[in-house]
Amino acid sequence: MRTWSAPAVPSLSVAGPSVSLFDTTTGEVVETRPDGAARLYVCGITPYDATHMGHAATYVAFDLLNRAWRNAGHDVVYVQNVTDVDDPLLERATKVHVDWQELAERETQLFRDDMEALRVLPPEHYVGAVESIPLAIALIAKLQAAGATYTVDGDLYFSVTADATFGEVSRLDRDTMLALFGERGGDPDRDGKKDPLDCVLWLSERPDEPSWDSPFGRGRPGWHIECSAIALEHLGHAFDVQAGGNDLVFPHHEMSAGHAQVAHPAARFAQVYSHAGMVGYDGEKMSKSKGNLVFVSALRNSEVDPMAIRLTLLRKHYRSDWEWTDDLLWDAVDTLDVWRPLLALEAGAPAGPVVDAVLTALANDLDAPTAVAAAQAWMDATDSGDRTEPGSPAIIRTLLDATLGLDL
Structure with a gap:
């Protein structure tokens, strides 16, 4: 599947520190230790209604990780999927009387456009569920050979008891797992x-639904096996970070890890599991089922500066749950109106302390609010008349681009 175009990212004259992240499995901030290129998997969209601010917050968050690793001197292999066949997509296509493939491609393209506008670095491998079906079939066959599968009325199931580590990703009790499983697509x-x-x-063929041939009969793959298969194919075992919104901790990331670890018991699926918080609107989590969505594309079409959207997201720590408001956005618009003239000056306040502060903040669990505050302190000092360092505005402008993705 085609990804989106990469923004030009300037290089910094200094390297950032090693990057630490909060790991869901341990409940602690841990140092990431890439061996060679850093390997990152971020779960992608189901393309039936993209891209709301919950999506945008997640992908901007892990774009910060991508940039922090690069600024620390690592190459990055970034993989993202697109669940371009699944029940929610098929249900929406039926409801609006549109071919499911047409709907998936339209919404995927909208997502690409939004990511380009927000200057999110594209994945090296952008893989659709449909194109990954051969990978899913091969992985399911491994699970079948391991005795970890059984059938119910033609549908093939994974036995969670086959994974001796089941529950370690989410650290949830069984009652909570059961409740979340029912709420999040399970049965x-x-x-x-x-x-x-x-x-x-593997879901056996249903009337009027797409299906593919497999050793298990005609049908289509389940949701969790998709990400397991794609990640293993493009990142291998024990890759550095599995990421997504915190609504994916269970069942999706737990199940994906289980599939991979039963098929390949000698290795962990991922070293660190990192999760972004939820964005609310009108008092509830922003979600397609509730319809309380603020879309990136709608704001762009209203001529809102995408950098103001990005700055609004950056002012909240990626792990926090928070509520989107128009006031937050308009405050970001006003902020950029102040910042841009200051960044165009020939001289400003000293840049060195700001460079150190921003790089350190982002390496410490992607602390973008602290990084933005450091930039704001430089703006305030420069605006107040401290223009003692020639060339510092250009340094700060480069810093904001390379680390925070703000092209100003």
Whole structure:
């Protein structure tokens, strides 16, 4: 699948420190230790209604990780999927009387446009669920050979008890798992399952739904096996970071890890699991099911500066849950109106301390609010008349671009 165009990112004259992240599995901030290129997987969209601010917050968050690693001297192999066949997509296509493939491509292109506008670095491998079906089939066959599968009315299921480490990613108790599984696409109440938490690997052919040939009969893959197969193919075992919104901790990331680790028991799926918080609107989590969405494309079409959208997101720590408001956006618009003339000056306040502060903040669990505050302090000092360092505005402008993705 075609990805989006990469923005030009300037190089810094100094290297950033090693990068630490909060790891969901340990509940602690841990240092990432890439061996060679840093390997990152961020779960992508189901393209039936893209891109709202919840999406944007997640992808901007892990764009900061991508940039922090690069500024620390690492190459980065970044992989993202697109779930371009799944129940929500098929249901939406049926409801609006549009071919499911047409809907998927339209919304995927909209997502690409939004990511370009927000200056998110593109993945090296951008892989659709449909094109990854051969990978999913091969991985399912490994699980079948390991004795970790069984059928229910023609559908092939994964036995979570086959994974001795099941539960270590999310660290949730069973009652919470059962509740979340039912809320997030699972089927805990289906008759015939060995364990209510077992998840579908291969869904047998349904009338009027797309299906593909496989050794398990015609059908299509489940959601979780898709990411397992794509990540293993393009990143290998024990890659550095598996990332996404915190609504993916369970069941998606737990199940994806289980599939990979049962098929390849000698290796962990990922070293660190990192999760972004949820963005709310009108008092509730922003979600397609509730319809309380603020779309990046709608703001862009209203001639809102994409850098103001990005700055609004950067002012909230990526792990926090928070609520989007128009006031936050308009404050970011006003801020950039002040920043841009200052960054165009020939001289300003000393840049060195700001460079250190921004790089250090982002290496410490992607602390963008602290980085933005450091930049704001430089702006305030320069605006107040401290223009003692020739060339410092250009240094700060480069810094904001390379680290925070703000092209000003």
